[in-house]
Amino acid sequence: MASNFVEELKWRGMLHDAMPGTEEHLMNGIQSAYVGIDPTADSLHIGHLVGVMMLRHFQLAGHKPYALIGGATGMIGDPSGKSAERNLLDEATLRHNQNALKEQLSRFLDFDSDTDNSAVLVNNYDWMKDFSFLDFIRDVGKHITVNYMMAKDSVKKRLSAEAKEGMSFTEFTYQLVQGYDFLYLYEKYNCTLQMGGSDQWGNITTGTELIRRIGNGKGFALTCPLITKADGTKFGKTESGNVWLDAERTSPYRFYQYWLNTSDEDAEKYIKIFTFLSQDEVASLVESHKEAPHLRQLQKRLAEEITVMVHSEDDLENAQKASNILFGKSTSEDLRKLNEKTFLDVFEGVPQAEVSRSELEGGLDMIGALADKTGFLGSNSEARRELKQNSISVNKEKVKADYMITDTDLINNKFVLLQRGKKNYFVLVVV
Secondary structure (H helix, E strand, O other), X not given: OOOOHHHHHHHOOOOOEEOOOHHHHHOOOOOEEEEEEOOOOOOOEHXXXXXXXXXXXXXXXXXXXXXXEOHHHHOOOOOOOOOOOOOOOOHHHHHHHHHHHHHHHOOOOOOOOOOOOOOEEEEOHHHHOOOOXXXXXXXXXXXXXXXXXXXXXXXXXXXXXXXXXXOOHHHHOHHHXXXXXXXXXXXXXXXXXXXEEHHHHHHHXXXXXXXXXXXXXXXXXXXXXXXXXXXXXXXXEEOOEEOEOOOOOOOHHHHHHHHHOOOHHHHHHHXXXXXXOOHHHHHHHHHHHHXXXXXXXXXXXXXXXXXXXXXXHHHHHHHHHHHHHHHOOOOHHHHHOOOHHHHHXXXXXXXEEEEOHHHHHOOEEHHHHHHHOOOOOOOHHHHHHHHHOOOEEEOOEEOOOOOEEOHHHOEOOOEEEEEEOOOEEEEEEEO
């Protein structure tokens, strides 16, 4: 074994619970484990990353990881931690999502190596789609009592007096379907461990119960803590929704900013979970950070590591340059390198005004651009005064009162950035 997987999870704060005997089982040669991934979108979001990181550590420790796309379970909806049922998907959408997810997972897991522990992607839809309802309730359902299923926390919560809605039969069967996945992978691939978030414990142990009763074997369970934020707000969410791994949904700039803006307390926790830095590297970073917290070394390193892992070195560099546009010294050239999505992300919340393309053809004078046509400054006289004091920039370059804005100033053929002093920005949008 290259390393002790459970010990690795422990120091990283990634171990919540493990069935007795799990650690010893893993010290006994190459083992196989799986994590289930919900395929309801064609991208992972950062809430999925802990499970993916567990699989990666598992592979690094010499074991064989299985990523299970929950095509069948995605059609039902998992009641754990949910207050309502989810939307059900058709097969074409599921297949599209599966391919997109594999692409993202391959940044973390090695699916292509010739070694015994190369990663494998499976989809439970493939073995559930031809399983008839009668066969399922006869072959699987009869082995688990309703009392056993009702005792699970995920079921109890949904049936409690506080729950707004009850629980459909479809959702109630979820733990049986997930339990059957574990049994299937155990019988077909000798997969002996299922991992997931701590809210999955009940579903995972239903699987170990089926392996015991039907497979006459032993399955193991291991869970990680649910990731929280020190301020009590939900991890992985922003005002505009999930933080996705797909650059089209969450730009690398916004992704980088999410990690950069974590609190000191969270950064110290996240750098262990979301990077592959060694224990010594993390300890020394935490030490340096405590000596000079204003430098935000932890946040910067966390944001750098995870942005490169999910996106690329180039994307990190562009995100850092974009970050400097608002807060540091940057040039007109840096500004022109931003794509439209990143430009809008960087200047989100900055006041805007629309001007027509025809106005730029003959050149838009600075007084018009600053006051008359846009209202960026309160009056023409204020515009003249600021221009005289050399405090106005167009696209990060200082301009005089006689400057004319034309279509050569357009960024992405659409925007012009006006600036007064260091901190006051205004965007002209050409329509």
